[in-house]
Amino acid sequence: MSLCEVVVPGPWWHGLTYSLDVPAVVGARAIVPLGAGERIGILSRIFDDDPPGESAYVIKPVKSVADSLPLLPTRLLELFEWGGKVFLCGTGEILRTAVPSSLLVAGADAVALTPLRGDPGGEYREECIYTCSHIDRWSRYRERLEGSRGFIALFPEQSLAAEFWSSLPEEIRRETVLWPPLGGKRLLAAWLAARNGEVRGVVGGPGAVFAPLQRVDTIIVDEESSGAYRAYKRPFVNSRTLAGRRARLESASLLLAGRVPSSRVFLRGSPRSNERPGGARLRFVDIREGFSASSLGVEGATPLTKALLSGTEECLASGRTALWLLDRKGYAGEVACEECGNAVRCDICESAMAWEDRNARLRCPACGAVKSLPDQCPVCRGLLLVGKRPGLEALFPVAASMAGEGRHSFLVDDARSTGKRALGEMRERLVAGGIVVGTRRALSLCDQVRAGFIAWIDVDAELRSVAYQARFTVFSMVWESLWRGKDGEERVVLLQSRRPGAGWQRALKLGWGAFWRQELNERKELGLPPFAYLIEVKAAGMAQKASMIAGFQERGLFPMDPGVGSTAFWVASGSLSPAREVLAPYFSIKCSGRGFPEVSVWID
DNA sequence: CCACCAGAGCTC
């Protein structure tokens, strides 16, 4: 009879204590009573000599143990624990995303497990490769993988992972899995193959960082600064950061690579590069020098400049494809009254509504509510409602008429138009060139078609987001547009801007070193990542929010509070431990009835 | 008469 700790998938930050009266190993699944029912968790610790002391709760016995061998290697459990601490989400949340759900639901099947092999006994090493050409980077990766006995290669997008995987020599590919991006049977099969040592390595998107390989001596993170490594749903972990930790835990060598380093890597190692685009490849034009193409009902500001048209023409003449990029879906960004100037707002959340299509449907960008264009201004009853900030729908007809007869033009603005089938079709039709109008997602088309010209229609608009990393996101996107794809180095990139070539845009000519030096000065001043952690908390209620804010203030941390309308607030902190101390009480299992707050952490 | 579902209650 001994006590043990079990990590159960759930929002609690702590493991649960049970008594254990059957033989068991750490890393095995245990079925435990919880609340009215039972759950499956992972045995994370077994205390054999501690006598059960006084406790505030009744310790129940583990019902049964599902595996006679560890399902998870200890190093992976340590990684989960570390991730739970760093991303302020708890081990249980990491477990939920890292292990296929079919293994952790009540009544989960027994699985065949082979004994774990011993320590690889390597040494942690770190290396950076920053080169704009992905061909060069990828061949370096392949060299590394030749001698590796266990590896993880991470890519920010599944399509890149798939492409790299198929570029592997046959004898490596045979022993490697392309990590499935979604759950389900395929993930379970890949997961078990990795767990049982049937494969040498995995190649995949961000999720592959959790592949339960028994031995890992090499971890590669391609495009390590990419925002895609940050999960878009709970728990908000960053796979790049986890990969770094995993390399340390496994004593593996870590290869951080990309076109641009992230702020943290830049700050730590000051990697150098003097790659910059050749003079004629990068063009700036003042958006106000543009002329207006009128679109029905939209104020004539579709920003078309001579430079845009001539660049597009040149590109089409060489039989390549021109990309016009604008992150504004729909017909117009908003609709306003010509008489009083007020925007048409959402009935539910009061955000300015976007004009979605030519059928005069309005959609709220914040909450998704839909209504039709009103006949008159809801504020002053004025009759003249006009679209502002024209979007892709308004831009597309211009592109279509420019492409002319015999050339294709496409609108790429949602998941449907970037699906596999749509992409294949587009690639076929664009062999002789054409025009694609789309959001930033359309950039991935560079892998498929010969993009000879890329125009950022309103590059300042990409910066409208208030997020502190907005400037870096835009910089790295534009930088990417200079290099991504097969013949990136012959491509012309045009930025239409109100301050052409000034501010952060100057760094496009000088390289990312110049960008980061300027940006980091500013962030240091403001105490933002990578100089501090930025924590976003969404409380489970206003009362909870108030008490959490008070807790932070007691520890000398002063949250930024957007106001009474919202249960969210932000804190910047040089270290995570005070935040952990403040928040931990709200993540005890005792709080289940009240509901749990939602936390996310930005590291760089 | 029972299958099905929404809601409540509980949580080392």
Place this chain on the structure above:
DNA sequence: AGCTCTGGTGGC
């Protein structure tokens, strides 16, 4: 969050 128990509803 997620499990199970409850009580109500409705289909036949």
